[in-house]
Amino acid sequence: MPTQNVNGHDMYYEEEGSGDALVMIYGSVDGSAQIFTPHLPELSKDFHLLLPDLRGLGRSAHVHDMEPSAWVDDLGGLLDALGIQSAHIYGGAMGSRPALRFALDHPGRVKSLTVDWAILANDDDSDRQAIGNFGASVPPDRAANLKEHHGDDWAEVSDFYLRLRTSETFKQYYDLRESSKGITAPTLVLRGDTDANPEIHPLSHSILAHQNIANSWLKIYPHFRGNVARLLQEDFRALFREFVASLG
Numbered sequence: 001m002p003t004q005n006v007n008g009h010d011m012y013y014e015e016e017g018s019g020d021a022l023v024m025i026y027g028s029v030d031g032s033a034q035i036f037t038p039h040l041p042e043l044s045k046d047f048h049l050l051l052p053d054l055r056g057l058g059r060s061a062h063v064h065d066m067e068p069s070a071w072v073d074d075l076g077g078l079l080d081a082l083g084i085q086s087a088h089i090y091g092g093a094m095g096s097r098p099a100l101r102f103a104l105d106h107p108g109r110v111k112s113l114t115v116d117w118a119i120l121a122n123d124d125d126s127d128r129q130a131i132g133n134f135g136a137s138v139p140p141d142r143a144a145n146l147k148e149h150h151g152d153d154w155a156e157v158s159d160f161y162l163r164l165r166t167s168e169t170f171k172q173y174y175d176l177r178e179s180s181k182g183i184t185a186p187t188l189v190l191r192g193d194t195d196a197n198p199e200i201h202p203l204s205h206s207i208l209a210h211q212n213i214a215n216s217w218l219k220i221y222p223h224f225r226g227n228v229a230r231l232l233q234e235d236f237r238a239l240f241r242e243f244v245a246s247l248g
Helices: 035-045 069-079 093-105 124-134 138-151 156-165 168-173 202-210 233-246
Strands: 003-006 008-018 019-026 048-052 085-090 110-118 189-194 216-225
Touching: 003 069, 008 035, 008 069, 019 035, 019 069, 019 093, 035 048, 035 138, 035 233, 048 069, 069 093, 069 124, 085 093, 093 110, 110 233, 124 138, 124 156, 138 156, 156 168, 189 233, 202 216
Parallel strands: 019 048, 019 085, 085 110, 110 189, 189 216
Antiparallel strands: 003 008, 008 048
């Protein structure tokens, strides 16, 4: 697996294929780029597929703190390091936030945007749910999942993530409820119609993203909860290919 020094930190990613670049970002502490590796054999037939771990998470450099903009800056830095001017950008769960912000701040670098299980902002109720899910008292099965994705220091990674997510500077930087109206990239918004953690991934956020972004598609899967690209892999690939084909 390749690594690049991006903005002074090691950034790990998986890479396969050729053609237009497609960067898939997960971003939440309950997973990492590993969850998208099943897409490598199929999507790499059509795209230069890149699966990075964000700073502080997965196999990228683990840090104690960082500026909220670091994930957006690192995405641009990785593209620069690989000589890629523009790419299709996918963001799932928490990863939808740097993906949306990157499209807002760097419109010329985004061929298309896909947000899966979108989060446009977080409030106190959302923070309490996240802390309950990933705080110090996680059950053994959740601890094992965190260790699988982040290594032996998973508890420190989870603490970093929760401190970042609940900080006021992070909330302000990633409050996209209004600013997402400025996104011009063709955008695919998708998710299920229900959720085990509706405070964290409100259905209304996906609907609002579709309403705010003029050139967008919205796909809501009935009787399904969770991340579409992670759990409905064939459906995701078919829909994503149809979406990209529509761009001409």
